[in-house]
Amino acid sequence: MSAFSLADVYRARRRIEGRVCRTPLVESPALSRIAGVPVHLKLETVQPTGSFKLRGATNALAGLAEEGVTRVVTASTGNHGRALAHAARSLGLEAAVCMSSLVPKNKVDAVAALGARVVIAGRSQDDAQVEALRLVREEGFAFVPPFDDPRVIAGQATIGLEILEALPDTAGIVVPLSGGGLFSGVAFAAKRIAPAVKMTGVTMARGAAMHASLAAGKPVLVDELETLADSLGGGIGLDNRHTFAMTREHIDQLVLLDEASIARGIVHAYREERLVVEGAAAVGMSAVLDRVLDEPRGPLVIIVSGCNIDIELHRRLAGA
Numbered sequence: 001m002s003a004f005s006l007a008d009v010y011r012a013r014r015r016i017e018g019r020v021c022r023t024p025l026v027e028s029p030a031l032s033r034i035a036g037v038p039v040h041l042k043l044e045t046v047q048p049t050g051s052f053k054l055r056g057a058t059n060a061l062a063g064l065a066e067e068g069v070t071r072v073v074t075a076s077t078g079n080h081g082r083a084l085a086h087a088a089r090s091l092g093l094e095a096a097v098c099m100s101s102l103v104p105k106n107k108v109d110a111v112a113a114l115g116a117r118v119v120i121a122g123r124s125q126d127d128a129q130v131e132a133l134r135l136v137r138e139e140g141f142a143f144v145p146p147f148d149d150p151r152v153i154a155g156q157a158t159i160g161l162e163i164l165e166a167l168p169d170t171a172g173i174v175v176p177l178s179g180g181g182l183f184s185g186v187a188f189a190a191k192r193i194a195p196a197v198k199m200t201g202v203t204m205a206r207g208a209a210m211h212a213s214l215a216a217g218k219p220v221l222v223d224e225l226e227t228l229a230d231s232l233g234g235g236i237g238l239d240n241r242h243t244f245a246m247t248r249e250h251i252d253q254l255v256l257l258d259e260a261s262i263a264r265g266i267v268h269a270y271r272e273e274r275l276v277v278e279g280a281a282a283v284g285m286s287a288v289l290d291r292v293l294d295e296p297r298g299p300l301v302i303i304v305s306g307c308n309i310d311i312e313l314h315r316r317l318a319g320a
């Protein structure tokens with residue numbers, strides 16, 4: 001049995017309305033020519049914090065606020081940390097984001113600028129996680145995980161509603177895949193509304209935790225390796241409760257990409273689509289360019305999940 005129903009997704013949509021963008025879905029002539037079917041880009045790059053993570057974080061915090069929670073914490077350094085900080089401010093909650101002393105200053109500053117308390121603890125992500133759990137035990141904070149949480153998943157699932165309302169004949173949706181909160185939510189909503197929709201997950205070959213876990217039949221640890229798709233790094237949690245089972249249930253194709261392919265996606269986005277995207281968000285476009293998707297039978301939607309790329313790295317890759 002699923003942890004939530006389509007009604008939870010519609011409730012998430014009502015909760016996040018006005019705090020999160022309903023994002024544009026735009027056709028890409030260049031990718032449509034290559035794929036032989038219309039290809040549309042779902043532009044989560046335009047969200048206020050530059051990624052779809054704002055949907056899940058806002059829904060989770062709104063739900064916690066309804067329960068009387070006033071303080072929230074997470075240990076993410078990336079898009080989830082920013083999203084939590086932004087959502088907390090918009091809902092009037094106190095937010096703390098725990099990070100290790102090795103996290104670059106620009107990332108610390110980005111979270112602090114959104115009004116969250118940045119707590120520097122230890123020298124690793126694990127140390128930061130320990131500090132977050134201490135705040136939960138000793139200071140009454142509620143922990144908000146980046147993906148393995150029913151309200152977070154329901155928030156990401158609102159993308160599925162928007163896609164099928166804008167393009168009811170969508171035949172396939174291509175989703176960047178890491179912990180699987182985005183994939184699980186979108187697949188859950190899309191397949192309940194349009195059961196024939198094919199769901200493809202795309203991730204990097206270097207350190208693909210969900211891929212290794214699906215192959216093993218249970219959540220497993222993988223070595224975290226440096227990749228251009230840094231927002232897709234990290235494990236799925238050995239105690240994963242929701243996203244592993246939901247991803248396994250709904251995935252029709254899983255694509256692994258090498259670093260050169262991810263770079264091609266970033267460059268294509270810039271030169272052909274006039275979009276600045278981060279590596280994690282480029283992977284769906286890379287998969288079309290590499291012609292590795294199963295033959296689509298109709299319009300394809302690619303979720304372009306975020307734009308938070310180091311601008312010097314982007315300049316080196318895209319040459320602009």
Ligand SMILES: *Cc1c(COP(=O)(O)O)cnc(C)c1O
Pocket residue numbers: 051052053079080146147176177178179180181182183231232278280281305306307
């Ligand atoms: C978090 C993230 C993903 C992956 O989402 P999961 O729910 O962890 O699978 C993809 N793209 C971007 C930009 C992200 O920040």
